[in-house]
Amino acid sequence: MISNILTDLYKKKTHNSKKCYDKSVKIFPGGISHNIRFFKPYPFFVNKAKDKHLFDVDGNRYVDYWMGHWALILGHSPNVVIKKLDKQIFWGTLYGTANDISIKLAEVIQKSIPISELLRFCSTGSEATMYAIRLARGVTKKRIICKTIGGWHGFNTDLMQSVNYPFENDEGVGMTGREGDFVESIPFNDLDRSIKLLDSVKDDLACIIIEPLLGGAGCIPADVNYLKGLEEYCKRNDILFILDEIVTGFRLKFGSVSSQYGLDPDLITLGKIVGGGLPIGVVCGKKEIMNIANPVVNRNKQELCHIGGGTFSSNPLTMNAGYATLDYISKNRQTVYNKINKLGAITRTGLKKLFSDYGIKSHVTGVGSLFLTHFLSDKVNEITNANDVALSDGGKLARYHFSLMAKYGIFFLPHKMGAISNVHTLEDIRRLLDVTEKIINSGVLHNQMKNKSNMTMKAAI
Numbered sequence: 001m002i003s004n005i006l007t008d009l010y011k012k013k014t015h016n017s018k019k020c021y022d023k024s025v026k027i028f029p030g031g032i033s034h035n036i037r038f039f040k041p042y043p044f045f046v047n048k049a050k051d052k053h054l055f056d057v058d059g060n061r062y063v064d065y066w067m068g069h070w071a072l073i074l075g076h077s078p079n080v081v082i083k084k085l086d087k088q089i090f091w092g093t094l095y096g097t098a099n100d101i102s103i104k105l106a107e108v109i110q111k112s113i114p115i116s117e118l119l120r121f122c123s124t125g126s127e128a129t130m131y132a133i134r135l136a137r138g139v140t141k142k143r144i145i146c147k148t149i150g151g152w153h154g155f156n157t158d159l160m161q162s163v164n165y166p167f168e169n170d171e172g173v174g175m176t177g178r179e180g181d182f183v184e185s186i187p188f189n190d191l192d193r194s195i196k197l198l199d200s201v202k203d204d205l206a207c208i209i210i211e212p213l214l215g216g217a218g219c220i221p222a223d224v225n226y227l228k229g230l231e232e233y234c235k236r237n238d239i240l241f242i243l244d245e246i247v248t249g250f251r252l253k254f255g256s257v258s259s260q261y262g263l264d265p266d267l268i269t270l271g272k273i274v275g276g277g278l279p280i281g282v283v284c285g286k287k288e289i290m291n292i293a294n295p296v297v298n299r300n301k302q303e304l305c306h307i308g309g310g311t312f313s314s315n316p317l318t319m320n321a322g323y324a325t326l327d328y329i330s331k332n333r334q335t336v337y338n339k340i341n342k343l344g345a346i347t348r349t350g351l352k353k354l355f356s357d358y359g360i361k362s363h364v365t366g367v368g369s370l371f372l373t374h375f376l377s378d379k380v381n382e383i384t385n386a387n388d389v390a391l392s393d394g395g396k397l398a399r400y401h402f403s404l405m406a407k408y409g410i411f412f413l414p415h416k417m418g419a420i421s422n423v424h425t426l427e428d429i430r431r432l433l434d435v436t437e438k439i440i441n442s443g444v445l446h447n448q449m450k451n452k453s454n455m456t457m458k459a460a461i
């Protein structure tokens with residue numbers, strides 16, 4: 001539970017957000033347009049964002065580590081994107097036709113991700129993963145798809161399985177209840193047990209879809225040998241291997257992690273960063289697979305795999321924003337990745353040391369510019385998969401994130417990993433570590449802390 005003192009402080013600073021929220025709950029289920037955007041007592045409402053900052057309707061400023069669901073690698077509204085959008089808005093926001101700027105963005109992706117011999121743009125990551133598994137089923141003529149326990153691939157119906165603890169239950173109502181018959185869920189980072197489960201459905205298995213870093217479920221990098229083992233299994237058994245790089249694509253390096261990890265996936269899904277802050281999803285892959293979605297050669301309905309794209313696919317605003325972003329990173333890739341990955345390492349090491357110095361059992365996970373603190377509990381000693389995350393002390397994490405937000409104007413979406421962008425600085429990280437120490441000393445996180453500072457609970461909060 002968040003302390004009353006912190007909640008009162010937050011409420012005092014967010015009167016206008018409260019008014020917005022009161023209206024909002026009458027309009028949207030839960031008052032929000034994405035389930036994870038709600039937190040207690042109510043979320044603050046944003047009306048401006050620039051570089052590393054979010055500004056709410058009460059004029060509060062937050063240093064943002066949520067960064068638009070981790071999409072904004074160059075920060076909010078970077079000038080390179082503004083320039084392109086400024087021009088484009090005058091000349092059309094949605095052509096609804098083939099357009100040349102989509103070629104430019106696609107060529108950058110193709111050049112940096114060799115397996116993207118053909119690709120299709122759509123408007124969300126959820127769509128991209130839905131199309132990817134449809135392609136896999138279409139090519140293999142098999143029905144079952146395999147995902148990891150806790151793996152998040154968006155809200156499409158096929159993949160809404162084993163997402164939330166306790167994982168074996170249905171993910172809410174509104175589905176036929178039979179979707180699970182065609183999904184096999186395997187334990188993340190446990191190759192032996194995964195292979196046993198795969199063996200049990202091998203004959204009807206169309207694909208494995210996996211995130212190289214379990215993102216939404218707790219910022220846990222996949223073991224490279226685990227990924228390689230799964231890929232080898234796929235190749236041996238004519239199953240497609242799909243890397244869902246909607247978070248990791250262009251985040252850890254320019255392009256896909258597959259080359260760095262020595263992987264050769266059949267399909268890759270992208271989103272977030274490649275849209276430059278505008279809505280996007282991309283499914284890309286090898287020609288022989290993507291070609292079954294080619295409506296020009298596959299006139300026979302029996303052979304064509306409809307993978308859509310939708311009204312807003314390859315709209316010129318997204319294409320320009322995505323191109324401007326990738327073009328900027330491409331030209332500055334050394335500087336950008338060196339900087340954000342280094343800041344990520346400093347953050348992880350600094351947080352680890354701080355919590356350990358104060359005797360707070362934690363496990364700071366992540367890679368590159370992504371990080372998340374997990375507070376361990378008597379039920380879990382280390383974090384290797386989504387189950388461990390579910391058994392960790394989520395209440396403590398919520399208190400930590402809420403303290404950062406309410407008292408220090410540093411925003412993490414409660415429970416979710418942080419993403420460092422190119423506009424964050426070493427100063428920001430130092431401040432994050434400093435205020436984390438203050439929060440520790442306030443007693444919010446630790447009941448029997450070693451009192452390194454004289455600050456009382458009241459003074460700190």
Ligand SMILES: Cc1ncc(COP(=O)(O)O)c(C=O)c1O
Nearest residue numbers: 124125126152153154215246247
């Ligand atoms: C790995 C992964 N795949 C797919 C999605 C779905 O993307 P979108 O929210 O754009 O539908 C997400 C969203 O966070 C994601 O993290």
